[in-house]
Amino acid sequence: MAEIDHIRNFCIIAHVDHGKTTLSDRLLEQTRTVQQREMKEQLLDSMDLERERGITIKSHPVSMIYEHEGKEYLLNLIDTPGHVDFSYEVSRSLAACEGALLLIDAAQGIEAQTVANANLAMAQDLEIIPVINKVDLPSANPEAIEHQIEEILALPREDTIRASGKSGIGIQDILSAVVNRLPPPRWAIFPQARVLVFDATYDAFKGVICYIRIFSGEIKKNDEIVFMGSGTKTTVKEIGRFSPQMISEKSMTAGRTGYLVTAIKELSQIKIGDTITLTSEPAKEPLPGYKEVRPMVFSGVYPLDTNDYTKLKTGVAKLQMNDAALTFQAESSAALGFGFRCGFLGLLHMEIVQERLRREYDLDIISTYPSVVYKVTKSDGSIINVDNPLFLPDPGEIEQVEEPTIRATIHTPNGCIGDILALVSEKRGFCDHTETVDADRVMLVCTLPLNEILIDFNDRLKSITKGYGSMDYELGDYQPGDLVRLDILVNSEPVDAFASIVHRDKAASRGRALCERLKEILPQQMFKVAIQASVGSNIVARESLSALRKDVTAKCYGGDITRKRKLLEKQKEGKKRMKQIGKVAIPQDAFVKVLKTS
Template identity: 50%
Template sequence: MNVNPNSIRNFCIIAHIDHGKSTLADRLIEMTNTVSERDMKEQLLDNMDLERERGITIKLQTVRMYYKASDGIEYELNLIDTPGHTDFNYEVSRSLAACEGALLLVDATQGVQAQTIANLKLAQEQNLTIIPVINKIDMPNADAQSVMQELEELDGINLDKVILASAKSGVGVDNILASIIENIPAPKGDQEKPLQALIFDSHYDVYRGVVLHVRIFNGSIHTGMKIKMLKSDLEFEALQVGVFLPAMKSVDALMAGEVGFISTNIKIVSNVKVGDTLIDPNQPDTEAVPGYKEVKPMVYAGLFPIKNEDQEKLKDAVEKLSLNDSAFIYKQENSMALGAGFRCGFLGILHMEIIQERLEREYGIEILSTFPSVEYRVTLKNGEMLSVNNPMLLPSFEKIAYIEEPFIDAAIIIPMENIGEIMELCQEKRGIYVDMVYLNNKMAELTFKLPISEIAYNFYDSLKSITHGYASIDYRDRSYIVSDLVKMDIWLNDEIVDAFSFILPRDKSFERGKQIVQKMKHVIPRKLYPMPVQSVVENKVIAREDIPPLRKSVTGRGYSGSASKKKKIAKNIKENKIRQRKFGGVDIPQEAFHAVLDIH
């Protein structure tokens, strides 16, 4: 069935975390009768248990809705839901690339937040039509008038288009649907032109293989058609073409302007690159879809299976997860302490935690993760420059001229009464003050250059704690700054544990080294022999503790044997301890890695 492109609207919902995106998506699905009342549930598009437990959207979802407007025309509305946490900014950029418009959702009780501004700028860069919506107007502490004033100060916001709504109760949702049809332009694609489609997401299906989520810009795709991926130069056949209602439903074809999926039966997941452009193999000169943002991991960590027999299982799991979440990247690595595993790149610590939980829940693999690191630029004395995201690959200190570490421009929106405490926190994290702007009589925006290594863990929680939940942060441009850094190695029982190595500022190394060995003394399981734990920087031991041995004497009180028998047993015990000390391995529990992380 040919669809009139003028009756298609492609849009997304952008907002700060917890401003009501998923709830509004529920109401839109309800009001368009997309899902039966029996099948409807809260946070319908949040289909992972993790999303429901944490109350956040982790992975973008797509749904097609049909709505008969007041002009009597039935419109096809394609909604692409987006995450709100700053770690998942990459997912937002993918949604925007597939849309013509966006609902900018602002909580009437919290007002404009850092991520509100960040997502608005992303949408404006894509030239999307913005429909501002003030949500939760039925809350007792809602202040829609103040939020309206905050929106007035943002560039590119038309206050005449602002809609007051409550996604929870359904107030104003009919006005939102009417505004989508009236204000968001129809797609401009031409189905007579050669195929040009964007892969904006993908997932792995046991029966279908790789399933591509696509937006058709020009041309059309039908079942059985031969298609080529422009960047990866891979050709395949479209075995099934369909749409999300939100359940997957087959259709004969996807036309220019539409959003849907293609089942490929591709089994090698690494062949698929989200952000690639689909073209007709007979039209090799077709241009790539513009405006797509490349993923840039912020932190790196090693993931290792606790059980050796899970290594193949882990390999299969990370391959499939990288397809379901293209912001997650990985490569194989080997650790002397932990064996074979993967070096993985993440958008942030929350992203890392989510991936680890998904591996454990969805694939049943017990994971041990190493200390997170960032990507440093190392210039050697011979002029060579290296990128290092694994501390064990850092060259010896005698060869290094200087090290640059990544900083980000952090825009932090906070209540005015917390300015002093937040500035102090940023300075503790080696932040460089850039600017401060008063947004209104309640809120201010602080801009600091902050090292990613310092904010990767626990910084967001500290912000929320100091401001009682009212702070918000957005990460902007990344730059490299020369810093006086050293690598700290942890030696356990006279052997280096490579998985514990990390890079830190020289002036913090002595204190951190002392704290780590003291903590290790209590979390490493004891053996029958004493084990030294040492912090080593530039081949110098800066701190040491000894893990005491387990005490058990068979020659102690209550033993009635002869003196010569006692001496023989004591000699055997002594020899066994020496042998164990020389050959015995040391079990390293996950708690030991958490201990290092907590100290950092």
């Protein structure tokens, strides 16, 4: 067992697709943690979705033994997610470390999430080792990147290591720097046992598996423990390390990273960032930084085939076992049948959950227009949270509606500033200030309503900047806004699946777009159908779907025009009566087409 001075806990942080997982592979190879015959690319990314998209969704810890100058060191690496949706998990993973490798692509340079993750690491007071990755690329420009590191992150360029996760350049230098430049485990002399839960997953056989970092004390098998945040008491069934498979041990001491299995069977009972201590000698104060994670984006998820409702219910429940941040509750829609209102951390989280439902549970699903949580102050002074447009009170009962905002950091080439500012303005945002990154790039700091970036903001940002732009955001404050519920009426009947909360200035244009789209998609009826968009009792847009008409004048050949007119008037009267009693059945594929393009 390694002495505490010979333990190093570190993580790798970077922008998406800057090579974190590939670098982890090389470190595992270099320290012979994984045999060559067992090695495969992106070893720590276990999900197919992670491999395909080149993103890390769940953090994966691993312990490595490294020999340096005749001494053995235990290196605990935590591979962290890079996307903004998982920033709380990143912050907890950072809290489990004393140092971080900050990875920067030698061709792309510092991106939005590079700055965000570096700031998170600095806030945790971690020692940062900057690493310029992919230096073997033909387009690599490490000198320019070193200048960016010094200018933007205020880290000395002499500390930078040049490496390549693909070809193995600089891996030995990185391992030496981890041993020499990172401090040994902190807070180890605290008298009582304190253990940080920085992640958790669900296993069908073992139940909940907590990923832990022991800060002080010792945890043994069969110890009685308590989770300080939730107050849950339980017994340690198994404890051990990742190498990278789970290897059980009798006990774990201060400074070590590994896993812990208890009698808890539901992931919702475990809170990420919670502190574990012994019931026999409990710690007085928990480790800092714990907070409750709340979903920010809500969307209705329905099966295309109503017979798949039970299958969808099972799928969502199983996904929640491995993802405590996912929330769901049953809801029904007159148009779409039975489904669930799901809460997600953000857009990528929503996309991943929906993709996993399609793949892992073989489900055809449709999701409604995503919404955020609004704070509504009613006329009687009460405040309610609204995450579903259908629950927004009548305009007469509303005193004020507040919407969540974000503080976005956008990195863009110089030539695209005007178009980016126009996009931000169109989305009801404003630019707080700009910073020059280097001769070619600029960083814009903007404030935007969260609701406005839900659908196409990132796609349009990539289009404007030809793929070179990147964005990172953090949640801001709630701000009052002139927000209204936009309803779509078909033949004077509201269709709940198309309801959305929008800004009053955008209600007419969005309503017109939806009405035009529905006019193209809906099948013609035997009578004329009005498709309307309304805000309260005001109609803000309208399209008419013309009626199917039988040619009643076909049998009139020759003769007086009054004969034809008589037949047409008779048909007109029939259409009028039909319209009064007729109902429009909207086919399922119409919802699919509209919701996929809205």
